[in-house]
Amino acid sequence: MAPIFENTDLLAHTCGLLDAADIARLCQSCRFVPEHIRDVKTIKFLSTMRSDAVLGNLSTIERLALVESLRECSTCIAFKVFSCDLLEASLPALKRFAALMQRHRSFSVSIEAHCGLEAPRDAGYIFARERGRNVKIALLACGLEPERLQVISYGNRRPLVWAFGNPGDAKDAGGPNRRVELYVRSPDGFEVPARRAADEYATGGRYSSDIGPDGPGIVDDEDALEESLYQQDPEEPDDSDSEEDGVYLYNQDPEEPDEEDSDTTIPTLVY
Numbered sequence: 001m002a003p004i005f006e007n008t009d010l011l012a013h014t015c016g017l018l019d020a021a022d023i024a025r026l027c028q029s030c031r032f033v034p035e036h037i038r039d040v041k042t043i044k045f046l047s048t049m050r051s052d053a054v055l056g057n058l059s060t061i062e063r064l065a066l067v068e069s070l071r072e073c074s075t076c077i078a079f080k081v082f083s084c085d086l087l088e089a090s091l092p093a094l095k096r097f098a099a100l101m102q103r104h105r106s107f108s109v110s111i112e113a114h115c116g117l118e119a120p121r122d123a124g125y126i127f128a129r130e131r132g133r134n135v136k137i138a139l140l141a142c143g144l145e146p147e148r149l150q151v152i153s154y155g156n157r158r159p160l161v162w163a164f165g166n167p168g169d170a171k172d173a174g175g176p177n178r179r180v181e182l183y184v185r186s187p188d189g190f191e192v193p194a195r196r197a198a199d200e201y202a203t204g205g206r207y208s209s210d211i212g213p214d215g216p217g218i219v220d221d222e223d224a225l226e227e228s229l230y231q232q233d234p235e236e237p238d239d240s241d242s243e244e245d246g247v248y249l250y251n252q253d254p255e256e257p258d259e260e261d262s263d264t265t266i267p268t269l270v271y
Helices: 008-015 020-026 032-037 040-049 053-057 061-070 088-103 121-141 222-229
Strands: 076-078 108-113 149-153 179-185
Touching (some): 008 040, 020 061, 061 088, 088 121
Parallel strands (some): 108 149
Antiparallel strands (some): 076 179
16 A cells, blocks of 8 residues: 655645644554654654744654643642632643643653742742642642652742732732642753743832742752741841841832831731
């Protein structure tokens, strides 16, 4: 029986019109297809046929399939104010994500947790970490191996909106900041979905130099977290340096307090 394809250019252009699942089916049609579809030039051509920026690093059909499947999965998990608990509505998305990872077992998952701007610096890291841990627990319950999952807490260092949460606000302007994001990574550094550009993170206030894409993250390691949060002996706190506790407003200079506002009540902290 003659092969369906005998020309690599025709094969590449045909595959450019198909998704990864259909390309896999096409590979079963004749020997020519699987022998030539894995060619680096063909993969690069298929990458340029897609509009997703992350596809520029594609080198295998498996990665193409992963990227296209991730488009149908939610990789951003939302949380309510004051809560580290997973929403019931988030569980189906996590199950779909876990099932996808079961089909791509060479990839690991970075679970990156965030909280609202109102959280004090240290408490924000810890609170966001608990959200990340709960997502990890859910993925473990779906059968993913613990060595493939890593939680990183960014606290409130990477906000999507410069807005402070308010439990009484029906619009919940600060809601987008309370999230856990999932990134899938291969051993050689390939990663999806694509990360946000620097200008996609919100900035504002006079003390936002550590806010944004370079905002520090802390890997979920109890000893590392304690070492990062406490720059001094916790048994001998320095009372003169109150801003280290993180309880101050971003639009107020902690070194030059406004004496006229000394009686101002610190607002309720919403994580």
